[in-house]
Amino acid sequence: MMQKDQFLRVHGGFRLEGEVFASGGKNAALAVLPAALLTDEPCVIENLPMIDDMFVMRDIFLALGAKVEFSKNAMRIEAKGLRTHAVPELLAHKLRASYYFLGALLGRVNESVVPFPGGCAIGSRLMDQHIKGFEALGARVYEDSEGISIEGDGLRGSVIYLDIPSVGATINIMLAAALAKGNTEIVNAGKEPHIVDLANFLNAMGASVRGAGTDTIRIKGVPRLHGCNYAVIPDQIETGTLMIAAAATGGDVLIRGALPTHMEALTAKLLEMGVRVDDTGTGEDSIRVRSEGRLRRVNIKTQPYPGFPTDLQQPMSALLSAAEGVSVIQETIFESRFRHLEELRRMGGKFTVKDRIAVIEGVKLLTGCPVLATDLRAGAALVIAGLMAQGVTEVNNIHYIDRGYEFIERKLNALGAKIERLERIGPLEIAAGG
Ligand code: EPU
Numbered sequence: 001m002m003q004k005d006q007f008l009r010v011h012g013g014f015r016l017e018g019e020v021f022a023s024g025g026k027n028a029a030l031a032v033l034p035a036a037l038l039t040d041e042p043c044v045i046e047n048l049p050m051i052d053d054m055f056v057m058r059d060i061f062l063a064l065g066a067k068v069e070f071s072k073n074a075m076r077i078e079a080k081g082l083r084t085h086a087v088p089e090l091l092a093h094k095l096r097a098s099y100y101f102l103g104a105l106l107g108r109v110n111e112s113v114v115p116f117p118g119g120c121a122i123g124s125r126l127m128d129q130h131i132k133g134f135e136a137l138g139a140r141v142y143e144d145s146e147g148i149s150i151e152g153d154g155l156r157g158s159v160i161y162l163d164i165p166s167v168g169a170t171i172n173i174m175l176a177a178a179l180a181k182g183n184t185e186i187v188n189a190g191k192e193p194h195i196v197d198l199a200n201f202l203n204a205m206g207a208s209v210r211g212a213g214t215d216t217i218r219i220k221g222v223p224r225l226h227g228c229n230y231a232v233i234p235d236q237i238e239t240g241t242l243m244i245a246a247a248a249t250g251g252d253v254l255i256r257g258a259l260p261t262h263m264e265a266l267t268a269k270l271l272e273m274g275v276r277v278d279d280t281g282t283g284e285d286s287i288r289v290r291s292e293g294r295l296r297r298v299n300i301k302t303q304p305y306p307g308f309p310t311d312l313q314q315p316m317s318a319l320l321s322a323a324e325g326v327s328v329i330q331e332t333i334f335e336s337r338f339r340h341l342e343e344l345r346r347m348g349g350k351f352t353v354k355d356r357i358a359v360i361e362g363v364k365l366l367t368g369c370p371v372l373a374t375d376l377r378a379g380a381a382l383v384i385a386g387l388m389a390q391g392v393t394e395v396n397n398i399h400y401i402d403r404g405y406e407f408i409e410r411k412l413n414a415l416g417a418k419i420e421r422l423e424r425i426g427p428l429e430i431a432a433g434g
Contacts, residue, residue, distance in 0.1 A: 170186055296323060
């Protein structure tokens with residue numbers, strides 16, 4: 001899908017209206033797929049988003065020697081007779097979640113090697129809590145300039161207190177502990193919906209994981225796991241991005257297959273801004289977003305779930321850039337997640353940033369111009385800004401967007417947006433940012 005020199009030409013001023021389906025969760029899929037390595041029986045994972053990250057996952061499974069089929073949003077993985085316990089460097093660098101192969105391979109074959117993972121450059125993204133967890137389970141962890149290698153001779157359950165409720169560390173420890181001997185307790189665990197999704201998948205494979213979604217996850221190690229079919233949850237962040245896009249255009253959009261309970265933090269903020277958010281009242285999983293006129297300012301502080309998700313901070317900042325009044329965003333999870341504001345500034349946005357706090361002075365209207373996506377959610381923010389802006393916004397570096405959003409322009413165009421995916425001819429020329 002991704003081509004290096006493609007860009008999105010977003011024509012501003014079109015109102016979004018109609019129905020759209022939420023795709024399967026990227027971060028849920030990235031947590032669930034590696035767990036298929038914990039059995040030699042086939043697992044079929046359904047409702048996967050067709051995004052670049054899924055193709056990288058498929059390639060990692062193939063490189064490890066698993067049999068994989070991937071089509072129509074489902075991946076069948078049969079991890080019998082693995083060839084190696086090392087993830088190739090080129091693939092590891094393509095996505096953050098390659099680090100989940102540390103826990104999954106350790107759990108399955110007692111050793112793993114993963115070069116330092118890639119992913120969005122939004123902060124230092126340390127791994128000390130992952131390593132602490134592996135060591136507590138009895139593994140030996142070696143780190144050098146190339147990456148991380150781990151060895152264990154039969155893992156044993158342990159109590160692991162996380163200094164911060166890291167999503168990645170919680171998932172990695174769950175993957176490693178499912179087949180360990182005895183009981184593991186992860187205290188101060190992450191509570192994100194995709195952590196619960198992984199627990200449900202592991203339990204469907206025969207594991208004993210309790211308490212996912214609370215501060216303490218208890219895992220009773222089992223001797224073996226079996227294959228199964230499993231569908232991942234809808235994408236919380238794609239749903240949120242669509243909700244914000246609907247609000248940004250004074251739209252009326254029904255997102256089907258979305259889980260309102262996962263969206264409570266965003267919904268609360270949108271309501272505060274004057275947006276109408278409700279379900280269809282029919283009991284089905286869906287969210288309707290309606291907005292009209294200029295929205296009001298709000299303050300936001302990103303926090304681990306159920307707080308306001310850092311992944312929606314960037315799209316939300318685009319919405320706030322044209323809201324009435326001054327909004328303050330405090331980013332507590334990642335230290336470099338405001339780089340997109342420089343791009344929004346090119347479009348006429350007014351911001352000051354100091355450390356982890358951004359102050360946004362809402363302007364009446366943004367103006368379209370060429371901009372650069374600096375990471376995945378920055379790309380989504382710029383598309384939303386383009387929908388609101390006067391004139392044409394050219395969003396470049398869209399390989400970031402294609403990593404995490406399934407056909408973003410097709411979904412938005414089906415709702416009435418006017419976005420073209422074009423190939424660049426000649427060099428990219430963008431004036432220096434303000
Ligand atoms: N941290 C540590 N030590 C650790 C682990 C994390 O200090 O051992 C710090 C990080 O440096 C960061 C904070 O803790 O400042 C949060 O990190 P966390 O481990 O929770 O995040 P992650 O696993 O690196 C996942 C998602 C991100 C999402 C965050 C927070 C995946 C593949 N990535 O990252 O998703 O922002 O959780 O919810 O699931 C995205 O989808 O755009 C994205 C960046």
